[in-house]
Amino acid sequence: MNVRSEGTGVAVPEADTPDEIFVGGRWTRGRGTLIESVNPADGKVFAQLHGAVVDDVDLAVDAGLRAAAGSGWATWLPHERAAVLHRIGNALEANVDRIGALQTLDTGKTLTETRALARSAAGTFRFMAAALETMEGAMTPARGNFLTLATYEPMGVVGAITPWNSPIASDAQKIAPALAAGNAVVSKPPVWAPWVTLLLARLCEDAGLPTGLLSVLPGPGRTVGEALVAHPQVSKVSFTGGTTTGRHLAHVAADKLMPITLELGGKSPTIVFSDADLDQAVAGVLFGVFSSSGQSCIAGSRIFVHSSIHDEFVDRLVAGARQLHVGPGDDPRTQVGPMVTHSHRDGVAAMVDAAVEQGAQVLCGAGIPDDPALQSGAYYLPTVLTGVDNAATICQEEVFGPVAVVLSFDDEDDLVAQANDTVFGLACGIWTRDFVKGWRAAQAIRAGTVWMNTYKQFSISTPFSGLKDSGIGTEKGRDGIRSYMNQKSIYVDLSGHALPWATPQEES
Template identity: 65%
Template sequence: MRFTDEILIGGVWRRGGGELIETRDPATGEVITAIHGADLDDVHQAVESGRRAAAEPGWRDLLPHERARLLVRIAGLIDERAEKLATLQTTDTGKSVNETRALVASAAGTFRYFAAALETLEGARTPPRGQYLSMSVHEPIGVVGAITPWNSPIASDAQKIAPALAAGNAVVLKPAEWTPLVSLALGRLITEAGLPAGLLSVLPGPGRTIGDAVVRHPLVGKVTFTGGTVTGRAIGAAAAEKIMPVSLELGGKSPTIVFPDADLDLTVAGILYGIFSSSGQSCIAGSRVFIHADHYDEVLDRLVRHTEKLRIGPGGDPATQVAPLVTHAHRDRVAAMVDRAREEGARVLCGGRPPEGPEYAAGAYYLPTILDGLSNGSATCQEEIFGPVLVALPFADEEDLVQQANDSVYGLACGIWTRDYRTAWRVARRIEAGTVWINTYKQFSISTPFGGWKQSGTGTEKGREGILAYARQKSLYWGMGEEPLPWAGV
């Protein structure tokens, strides 16, 4: 695989002026490549170039169906290079190749979906209350800052870039410092598809400097961020100073609920997928499982037995189910949180350590772990671990369950397992979360809005309205009366 020390700054591929960033293969710890990230001057140039490019008549006046045609071309190029993009993302993030293939396909589908949504998006003629014709239209914001996470870069990139371009904006993308390679590859592909120069910049670098500079730049009219709640809170504060719209998709500590009548084969498979796929490095991971007390031991036993059979290995092996974590430092953080759980009194039912053997020694591996014996108020049950760690808790009845499930600062997702549609409906409506899955988990559609409640974020992505999140609404009034307005006495 060939890499160059170039980033995309204001439509120009060149070496960044910032720190040297080494990217490492999480399965081996070996350096993949090193690139110079952006510096503050690069941020300024990218934003200024974006402002000019977005104002150019060739882009500003491009009809919606013509912008849609560009998005379709981008989707086609992603499809053509899907295997290379998936392999690159596996190497950079450690994720299993089966998952990265799905993420690449999702990115292509996102561009294609927003092309279709743009073709059919309509303004509104509003009912007049006087001698005028009134209507509502949407116009571009200008420059959008998009800050994306390391756990699913290409899919997250697409979910921000595609609707922002569809709405007529320029985008300054700040990918995660740990995993910039697939975002840069996507940037090359998008420019190759014919996007006018300056409308997209890709600026790897530390969030504390480069991300912060993007957020605070006076010409950035909106920021969309996916990542941790602490960073999201800081971005929200900076946005408030600018009186700037912001979309925040943040952390989670999502409950999964097992009712007594649940289909256990369906349930166990769904719970394991919900927490241990992506090696638990997912904001919507079902990391707290609430099991009815009458079936607690039975369900927990099945979960432990099947967890111990999961295949651990490098992301490039199609047989791998649980791949290494993104970095050794992150693996060590997860391990420290499991050690703290032990101190809180947790029983470690399986996992709780790195796997043994020479094939794992150099990688950032951690065994899928199941804990119990803690109260829902414990730090382990309240704080996001972002690793392959599941905490099991019993519940006695529906009121007890709802109270515990909602006893969290987060409100991102939830899973419910039951054969009773009445129970599913009733509980789903009472759970404080933006997404609820019933008898499934971690399924997504680009056509269905996604967002968090409480400290899991604000605003939504996806869906036809996803384009409007990157636009400003304007009202127009056309006077239709034949007589002058009476106030002036003309």
């Protein structure tokens, strides 16, 4: 039997949406609140799940500790752990369509995007497997008659808390390096989109991951997530989500003296210099803001355009935004799908309405599509605003929807000051034919990632981090594994003699 949501062509096997959670290697019916997954394309419930409770965190952590010790996972040779990660990556690759369909039903994203996210997850497991096999310790320069080594060891049990806007890719970005490092992982997927993480657990199980090393506990962040971070035997947590929640979790981690990685919000500037290739810039800005329906922490939603090309650029941007196809994720024409929930859509609309009340001018969008076929979905038109300065609320607070604000600039120094005038520091886009100018701006902007003449391009081999309120810590890259390990220094005597301080001295 397939689960199908009326009004869409997306169907998934009923076996992919069971009312079960994964606790310490056991599939069991949750004892928590009922979670209803709504297809945002039509507003209809397509699956239900009873979530985890706080006690499940204790069970999962205990099982993880036992599994790590009983299986010897931490002491497996690197190539042996890597072989399991490769099998998981291959399983993800083989199930791209299955994962994509499930995530499209859960989040409303286009099938093109959800399949790409599944392939990205597969690549992440493979990259971490390769990085694990080639990871080295270090023999540090000797400062005496001894050998000094820097080695790395697993932490034990780590927590992974992932967002709803890109579940499978975010899952892999945390779980793969944590497992590679030799840890057990307790994952807390988003309440709005739990299914692909549970499917990942099944694929891990089938790939031969030792039982108990992975648990998946859907449930509210304020209970399950909080308990996971606060658990005394959880040695690290990686969280992707909102800044307010991230700041709170950082306090909890600080009380434990526990390391935490936080990938939080953004209000990223996109800069269009006067010498930019306008065809390239317009296409890139549209993609940077409106892909994923704007539900992206790195969305380039503050668009700074040089005054000499401002009007032409804005005309072309607005024309392009109006031409974007809005529709359900299973329609191959769709570029902008529904938002994840109706309540989230209404929150975005409220922010746009407030901006208009504060003087913003609407150049396009700012409403629900007229198409009768889309009325029951959580749709919002691609929106371009102008007429406000960088201090406006709409320019300072993350909207997390398909909304962009265009601002003008003349002076490069003033541009940099405005671009940096935000509590966030996640990403930036720069459009120019002048490499020196672009390089200068890239160095001046305080952001963890800067794209020049492109946007939203990622590589698992390249580190990702945020500055200021956009987070702390780094994910991805070769050192992504070491972020889930403790460093240890080992000194080995080469002299064969007792320490002279402790050796009795003859009296003269």
